[in-house]
Amino acid sequence: MSDIYDSYERLRFDWPAEGVLRITMSNPGRLNSADARMHGELVRVWRDIDADTRVRAAIVRGSDGAFSSGGDLDLVQQMTEDFDVLTRVWKEARDLVYNLVNCSKPLVSAMEGPAVGAGLVAGLLADISIAAKDARIIDGHTRLGVAAGDHAAIVWPLLCGMAKAKYYLMLCESVSGEEAERIGLVSLCVEAAQLQDKAVEIATRLAAGSPSALRWTKYALNNWLRMAGPTFDTSLALEFMGFKGPDVQEGLASLREKRRPAFTKDCPL
Known part of the structure; x- marks a missing residue:
């Protein structure tokens, strides 16, 4: 029998515990960078999970010891050259945030290695975010030459305060x-060797809880994010305007040079 998740290519799925669906971002050899296929799948998966009655909690992680190294540079290049690609990715970036915020199922993220870009949206908008001690969380936008849009403008100031948000987002x-x-x-930091087990433990506890109580608690708390909707829409517009600006090509060239030897955990950007 076919499954709702069979059509996904860059996301893999398994069930580590009863009622717990684990999503693994996978782009082998590229630290799970978000190419066009993965970016689109990260948008729609939260709607599928929301509608799937088997799922009581979910986990998002990356494969091969990395979470995600951010946007694929070939996709970024296409965005600077093709207006249709730019507007498609802009809409996907908006829907990714709102689909995560509005998904009724509890989500746990397990971040290790680099956690950047579209993958980081899921990492930080998860209800319970767990990072390995060696995780490297980087927003990445300003280094590319565009405004820090996506999730950053709404969730970073709420989580760590405006002063820290400006420091990390503006200096990258x-x-x-x-x-x-x-x-x-x-939410939590653990040793890298404990990360996956801790994520399953917490997701299992969530899956055993009252679905209604958790759903509406999440809904109420996420109103803080919904209230920031105008700020998010503005930041996203400013970000995507930047892909037609003067700084992106220089940023792209710099990032390509840094990635030229190979994708490694020490060189995600």
Whole structure:
């Protein structure tokens, strides 16, 4: 019998516990960078999960010891050259945030290695975010030459305060898992060897809870994010205007040069 998740290519699925669906981002050899296929799948998967009565909680993680290295540079290049690609990805970026915020199922993220870009949207908008101590959380937009849009403008100030948000987003500083926990950017930090088991443990506890109580608690708390909708829409518009601006090609060239030897955990950007 076919399954609703069979059509996905960049996302893999398994059931580590009863009622717990685990989503694994997978782009082998590229630290799970979000190419056009993955970007689109990250948009629609939350609607599928929301409608799937088998799912009582979900986990999102990356494959091969990395969470996600951010947007695929070939896709970024296409966005600077093709207006149709730019507007498609703009709509997907908007829907990704809103679909995550409006998904009624509890979501746990398990971040290790680099956590950047579209993958980081899911990592930080998860209801319970867990980072390994060696995780490297980087927003990445300003280094590329565009405004820090996506989730950043609404969730970073809420989680860690405006002063820290400006520091990390404007300077494009890397945040370790330990520092992310200290400033309140993530829910929990654990040793890398414990990360996956801890994510399953917490998701299993959520799956055993009252679906109605958890759903409406999440809905009420996420109203803080919905109230920031105008801020988010403005930041996203400013970000995508930047892909036609003067700084992106220089940013792309710099990032390509850094990635030229190989994708490694130490060189996601």
